Amino acid sequence: MVHNSLSYRFKHYLLYLALALCSMFFLVPIYMTVITALKQPADINLLTAWSVPSPVYWKSFAEAWVLLGPNLKNSLVLTFSATIISSFVGSINGYVFSKNSFKSSELIFTLILFGMFIPYQIILIPLFQVLKNMGLYGDLKGLILAHVVYGIPIVSLLFRNFYDQIPDDIMESARLDGAGYFYIYGKIILPLSIPGFVTVGIWQFTQIWNEFLWGITLTKQSSNPVTVGLSQLAGGQAVSWNLPMAGAFITALPVIAIMVFLGKYFIRGLLSGSVKG
Amino acid sequence: MIDRRKNTFISVLILIPSILLVGLFIYGFIGNTIVVSLSDWGHRLGGLAFDPEKNFAGLENYRQLFSGFVHGRFRQDLVNAVFYSILLMAGTLFFGFLFAVLLDRKVRAEGFFRTLFLYPMALSFIVTGTIWRWLFAPSGGVNIIPTFFGGTAGTFLWISSRATILQFNWQDLFQVLSIILAFVFLTLLIRSLRTGSPKGRTFSIVMLLITLLYASVIHRLLPPILPFEEMHGFNLATLGICIASIWQYSGYAMALYLAGLRALPESIRESAQLDGANEFIYYMRIAIPNLKPITLSAVIVLAHISLKMFDLIYAMAGADNANTGHPSINMYLTTFRANNFASGAAMAVVLFLLAALFIIPYLIHTHRERRG
Structure with missing residues (x-):
């Protein structure tokens, strides 16, 4: 098998792209948990649910x-x-x-x-x-x-x-x-x-x-x-x-x-x- | 020889506490729940009294569950549980296999991805439920993701939607079931005709005819199981629960399939490549059939999980949300909130029988395999 062929490299990228997409599915709930836990109660609302907390509230x-x-x-x-x-x-x-x-x-x-x-x-x-x-x-x-x-x-x-x-x-x-x-x-x-x-x-x-x-x-x-x-x-x-x-x-x-x-x-x-x- | 007998004697002695405990706490308790389900314990007030009134009531509780006025919610719960089981199994096996195939090709940082896909499996359903409840909040969470890409926000009510699809009248339950069975036997028949093996062909034909006859004629001649029309179907509100469960368990299926794929001999793959099979054909035609035992044990475990599912629904939707109801939740409410022990026991027995449908044949099968 010629490992440097274009189709091989393309497949390779596709594989990692697929893995990255799957990873998102598993990372998103962690992200959501952490950012929500670090927000001030008053800063939590549905529309800005995804945004990063500022300031961080421990x-x-x-x-x-x-x-x-x-x-x-x-x-x-x-x-x-x-x-x-x-x-x-x-x-x-x-x-x-x-x-x-x-x-x-x-x-x-x-x-x-x-x-x-x-x-x-x-x-x-x-x-x-x-x-x-x-x-x-x-x-x-x-x-x-x-x-x-x-x-x-x-x-x-x-x-x-x-x-x-x-x-x-x-x-x-x-x-x-x-x-x-x-x-x-x-x-x-x-x-x-x-x-x-x-x-x-x-x-x-x-x-x-x-x-x-x-x-x-x-x-x-x-x-x-x-x-x-x-x-x-x-x-x-x-x-x-x-x-x-x-x-x-x-x-x-x-x-x-x-x-x-x-x-x-x-x-x-x-x-x-x-x-x- | 004497030595051997002494060994066996000690072995039995060691096992006696376990046998007694399992005998009492599992078999004895199952028997006790069945007896309670045949009584009227808790139908009147005072179910929790020191010496509650218990009379034999025969199958009355079961009749009430399936064709009584008050238990419409239980019937919907049962339908929910069936759809939930099917979706959980299909989704988990599909994504688990997909992840396994992706990781089966010497990926860099495989250990990282494996842990990432598997970690939800170690979480409590209460943790999962709490997090996904926020992700599925009606006007936030996943519904506003499209707006990041310039789209409009989704409006689907993941956990509280009242929409129902695939509705049927409970009076036609047996007709629906016999049509489904007819499809199963038709598939078996077609398969036996295609492969040319006469095994079970007559049986399939006879069963196909019986189910069709029932659905078209006999069903109409019998009195309806319910005196009034009652529609049940697939509540879309359970979709959110399904997604969260698939999120939690697809890593489990991945781990099983990955171990299975790794255990397949390299020679099978090579000979498939020599025959000109591409990777897709290799996985579809060779890997999946070879991994059947794994699929089978995963189905057993997932069926058991979906039938006892309680924590996740409790945490995501609450016990009182009728749209996402499940017999296990209903059993809890009936028994421990309404103190209606007899009806709760009957619900538990129904759940148990559904689970036994999967487990008992499986255990007999593995038992024979171990001995044989």
Whole structure:
């Protein structure tokens, strides 16, 4: 192929032009969020929605930070505890499904997997009732329990797929050396599991951080997570848009950071969770 | 052998807590919601009482949803959800594939573009909804973009438009469905005639005749499912929601397709080039058919997402906006605001059955594949 031919170069430019156009579609919402968050409330009107703020007004971020503060704290507690617990549940389950499968373990796995695809409305009423009867309704503990339980399918799937990549020979030779079930798990499998924990950890972190339906139906005001806080910030009738936009920016920051710095693991979780082999 | 049995014993022991929890919180709760949907819990006041009145009501709640006076909004929500699912799937798969093809050609800064196309996927729907609500503000946002190029501002009401297209009378629901099915079987028949494979040909012919017979004759002989005319259709107000969801999920489809394209052996591409296929033909005739399993799993995930969609609509349009309604929103309002638990449960079951239509065959398929 002659790489300097006119048609090749033309195609090349066309490709980058197309990519630039597509990029616009993804950059515009960021642009809009940032400029609106940096405007003075009085400067925000529909006709000048696209113009750059002058002067730049930083106070909205501080104000949104204060308003969302309790919600952010709830979300941090909720997300970290539920993510850590469910990662360990996933790891031990994945170890069984991948390295210690038995006659009906595949069937059990499929039956568990089913829980990943249900619309959660179908379990909402009994969940609400059970948490109420357990005295956990309205509390963060109830929400943590829900996230751990309904996370079992996805974390088991992700860890099973991860452990499938570790060769069985390691297990066999350890067994021949007389190593027991938990010794192999603790001394051989767990040390190899760090990438698995990162993948599952950031997957669960983003899912739980972003969750809204349970947040709004199962918690009281004092334990509302950040998504609920943001929806209330943006929900009023006479909204001054600087606050919701600053709030959206703050809420998005942790997951955007994950995307930028650990995107590789995020994609790995995405692929492993969708393409089952 | 003893060792193996001991291993299995420990494995089962480890799985027992998960099995019990999933058994109770998923299967048990689904069963419980179905039971609630067959009761009258919350039809009168006091649904939240300590010991609420619950009587068996059979399928009455479902009858009310599909052919009762008060649930016209639910029927429109259902129609909205169907159109929403179709548009979300079509748009996401189309743009995802387009982005994947663009990035598949050794682009400089590929990592940057990949992150850029994928980052919305990591955002909360509430964040997405808040931002797009402002972008779709009636006399601002995207509507005033044309004025930058000397055009006139758009006037379309993205989230609050009351316009509806593709309207049909709910009384003719089964007629409409059978005509759609007739088209499906006609396509299957034509395909089997073209490829010359007799597989399923008789079945297609029989089904085609049955659906046509139903649409033209039988439908008229049956009593209408609703005692009065009620028009439903595609509410244009859902377009804004669709665009925001496609924005959020096309990167997901891109990531799947890109991994799939990269996994196709280079030899396929080379032999296609030797046969004189240009790139367009390569993607249409070779890549897309080879990526069918990916398309299938993306469709399953997207169907599940569009059927449970709640957060985005709540944040973009509010729960009370009837034009952009969705069964999941209606279920929330009915259950947690009106405390009408039985009707809310029935709505949840309808959503669940729609989702199960996709999921159960898919899970059986992957289960067999893993074992086989």
